[in-house]
Amino acid sequence: MSTHRQEYVLRLGDDALVLSHRLAEWSSNAPQLEDDIALTNIGLDLLGQARSLLTYAGKLEGRSRDEDDFAYLRQESEYKSCQLVEQPNNDDFGFAIARLLFFSTYQVALYSGLTHSTDATLSAIAAKALKEVLYHREYSTSWTLRLGDGTAESHERMQQSINNVWRFTGELFEKDAVVDGLTSEGVAPDPERLSAEWNLYIDSTLAEATLDRPNVPFRAGTGRSGRHSEHLGYMLAEMQYLHRLHPGATW
């Protein structure tokens, strides 16, 4: 079962790592300085969570791979992140906020559930991370309200962003043998419960922001099995370039 556990921890770590990179791309590109700082700080929190998770995945694997081996020396098909986190920003702040709202709301439910995990390492990582992602959710919620319930143009563009991101959110709650096994062992929270909590929060936030819940079908998730959209490869090429050029380089 430890292979299932390692697989699960990799998924969580990869989600955090890939989104942290997308958030870092906002450095010097956000609409105002405060959001530049906020988005990159949120990215830094996610990077910290990814480091803990990937280190733990290496320990579970028992082949002495460390966090850097996982981050810099795996190729696209070995990444287990969901497709939501790898989608490019395209300099669209509304898109970044919609994605962060959906992902941080998922992480709040996920980490709350994991604090009760029978796996002591996961519950320690989760208890720490939960405090951080509550701030991420608050930040993305306040921007969703401001843009959704703002001007006619901001409302229209925020609705468009919500619609565009929506189809990628189903993958967050998909079940398979890995998740089912860990749920019954009490290691992972049940995705159905996470989905219920997520929907409750998202529905009330969208309603308060005068935005409509999209009526768009979910895209079938393939990220967990290593099949990604074309965007992840380009992102990894940039992220891994230095490490591959100078193997073992340190600060």
Place this chain on the structure above:
Amino acid sequence: MRTIARISAREALECVLDPEVPVVTIADLGILRDVRIDEDGHVAVTITPTYSGCPAMDAIRQDIHAALADAGYDDVEVHTVLAPAWTTDWITEAGRGKLREYGIAPPSPRRHSGPVSLGLGVRISADVACPQCGDSRTREVSRFGSTACKAHYVCDNCREPFDYFKAL
């Protein structure tokens, strides 16, 4: 002899400053969790990060090794633990006073976990007093400030901007 050695290792560590807020020590902040020394003079130090991604952890580890080396301890091991998760409630009274003097408003007591309010962005924050003039008419400019652990505030009385150490 051993008791004396242990106290001085701890004393050496209590002088280690936080690299990002270099007026408070890692002991003031509650980052330094434990110091143990065994019969062979091996020192085991336990620290915990404020945030998962705190970029100062490597510098703190190096500073711990340097401080202990200066005090004559060469056999040193630094462990990082995540549980129990760090909270701003661990910042000492002395630490809170030093933060205020430095121009950073110390954290309010932590809210109990519960549903986060859905109110619009700008919040009135009656409990964050301006570290410059002491007035409580302050407001949050941005939830994320110069580092992950701080928010950016402004005082409506003296008009000065300041950092607020976020409750976590």
